[in-house]
Amino acid sequence: MPRFFRLVVAAFSGLMLFASYQPTGLWWSAPLGCALFFLALDRSNAILASWLQGAVLYLLLLPWVGEFVGWYAWVALAIVQSLYSLLFGIGARYLIRRPSEYPLTVVALSSAALSAWFVATEWLRSSWPFGGFPWGRLAWGQVGGPLAWWIQWGGPALVTFVVVLSGAALAWLLWAVGVGRFPFFRRQQAPNSRYHWAVPAAVALALTVGIGGAISLTASQDPPEDPEQVKANGENSVRIAAIQGNVPRLGLDFAAQRRAVLDNHARQTEKYAARVATGEEQQPDLVFWPENASDVNPFINPEAARIIQRSVDSVGAPILVGTVSPEHNSMYVWGADGAGDVHEKKYLQPFGEYMPMRDLLRKITPLVDRAGNFQPGTDDGAVQMAPFSPNSSRSEPVTVGVATCYEISFDGAPRDAVLAGAQLLSTPTNNATFGFTDMTYQQLAMSRMRAMEYNRSLVVAATSGVSAIVMPDGSVVEQSHIFTPATLTATVPLHSNLTISAKVGPWVERIIAIVGLLATIGALTASRVGVASTNQESRRAAARKQTRRAQVGTKQRK
Template identity: 45%
Template sequence: VWVIAEGARARVPFGGFPWGKIAFGQADGVFLPLAAVGGTPLLGFAVALCGFGLYETYRRVRVRRATRAVPRAPLAVAALSVLVPVGGALAALPLVDDTAEDGTATVAAVQGNVPRLGLDFNSQRRAVLDNHVARTRELAADVKAGRVPRPDFVLWPENSSDIDPYANADAADVIDGAVRAIGVPTVIGAVVAPETGKLRNTLIEWDPERGPVATYDKRHVQPFGEYIPMRSLVRVFNSDVDRVSRDFGAGTKVGVFDLAGTKVGLATCYEAAFDWAVRDTVTEGAQLISVPSNNATFGRTEMTYQQLAMSRVRAVEHSRSVVVPVTSGVSAVILPDGEIVAETRMFTPDVLVEKVPLRSSLTPATRMGTLPEALLVALGAAGLGWSVVRTVRARRTRAE
């Protein structure tokens, strides 16, 4: 029943809001390996089952002490509801693997920082862009001096250029100069503003010789953040909706860039919370996952660390290294076993350069997709049905 509720909340309304899934609290938990077996639904099921099982075991033991008579079968079932998920997690440990099946890649994640915290960060859009350009040029200088290894590619965060480089030649020039300086493919997070229609939250693959060569438009844009549903109605309750003066539109294509021979799957910020948005990139061939994000709007809240925990769970779920470049922190590099090998401090300009394993094998969770969730939903529905039938029969018996 817990899985049914989380599944519904992850889909409706407005495309759902799975941010608070119980599975995302297990980045350091004993049940984490289950993510590779059945994804976040199975991981959440194990946590809920164990929690209720611990309570029921305690309740049964307490009743037994008071009455010295308790049915053994219910107590055994309660105990098993704790032991089975723990045993399943231990059995799943071999699926947590950070072997470099396809060699390694050296990746750089740039955190340029922002002029100020909160929702007004983008009022200094050029300053944000210049920060990321400056950090990339510093990286190029460090590589030339031999202080850091040369990356195979560079990842900038979401909104690192809120100035449309297709429409603004000056922005394109400074981006191009930074990419030429480092000399490797670089992914730029930009807001693209066509003359007509909706805005696009776009990731651009920028080649040092050819300029922009590929794009990925964020497929799940955030309601009440990137677009305002039912704007006229919502305005009655809060005039701040008009701060989103032009809605963003959603892309339709799965984002996988070929960066210097490495296939990198792209899930932009909010998309990391959605099972399908990350899985699609892996089934399309991604050997590594990138979650470029703009956490400046989160301020110094725990939401930044919540999102980082999601990326750690995704790493184990799909057995992929995950790189999280963020405008203001916390940027991080995560191995396929969920371990963070490098991270930045919040609201501090920085660059992470790390060698990570590349993998192409698929975990059971990746292969099965929504099947584990569907089976758990069916099990929950059957349990509810059985409970209703049993209750109705008991009432009829008492009435007779």
């Protein structure tokens, strides 16, 4: 395959990866994109091809970043993210083993090592700098597909590993079928008909991935339990409502209309309460407002507190309310007696909720002062919400795990809450800043994957949409439109069991990443040793040749 054509295929593979994310949601395009990438990859172009794939992916995935702050923020972030893809290419240059050059076992081990190295670079992208940016993990594009169920076994990292590995299997299957049939494969003819073994090997690997997904799906279903034990554990159901009050208008300046946003959510709640009072709607046990639903601090503004309390009293249920203080982005449980438990956002958005290197960057642009000064919270994300209406379907409190907006992309946020006893997950969010872009749909996909990962129902309450109610299997039973008022209601199951992912925590990702790093170091070392050995042998051969020439010259003179 010509070098230029390989680079075009690598760039196209980035487009295929993008197509797997919501709202397009073609989950199968990610393994296919990985397969095309591996077919285009060789040692001469690995670094450039990897960077091209990453650049195309992130330029297509992240336009929402610059929706109201300018295109330069979008392009800058996309370029920074693509540098991690370049790092993957550096390792891939030494790890790649093609069926035309190596035995089957070596190719299989190389494919696993490449997949592990991809996870390692994805972990770095999701962790550093400034806490990382895990928005573009390959796992998020698998919601709705069979590979998504691997998330219960090892979190998003394991899903990413399986996606890349299945892509490698598909690549070598396509290679085996294409050898001798398509012009761009003809240079890759395998010696000794070795390519005949690639077909059963690729099929076996693909079956392993598929069977593993089926096993994960089966394992995710709750086993039958004794009804009395279920009742004792509180594992039954709860009636919930998500309120989307909408914002006055689009853009960053919506925050200047804080009272209007609060009024919108109070009004929508009271309309819902009126329907409950007339019997049109079932009495809710818990009600969820979005992040920033009350950007007017109710602890220093008595009128804001009065409005929230009036909403609570009218609907007859505790409300999880998003509000702010000078230091924290907070979600308070507001009940019959006022404010109770609180979750203070722990994973903050750099350059938005806080500004890294503010003093230095202020010398470059005054826009840095538009960023907040929030401090990260220290709680585990679990709050208690206790129904108090005599018409509620339950009287026991529910432990709710809260991951506010951006936090849902970080493994630690929902995991800490589940380990603290969360029976239900919530993602309150404010996406009004990002307009009609794909951002809110991408975030909903992450929430759906988290519901599957921990076998928990999940409620997304958004100021402007999309809001949704998600079942433990990741299916959406209620979903709103964007930039319109809405009330979503459903009865959802409560669970307290721990999935394997919850139990093992970050160790699956760490082990895969370490294996990828060690494999890359080993391949790099072996390559350098091989080069040194080749150079040494070349010098020896040259010396022997020179000696023979000298001997021939001596004989001729005699």
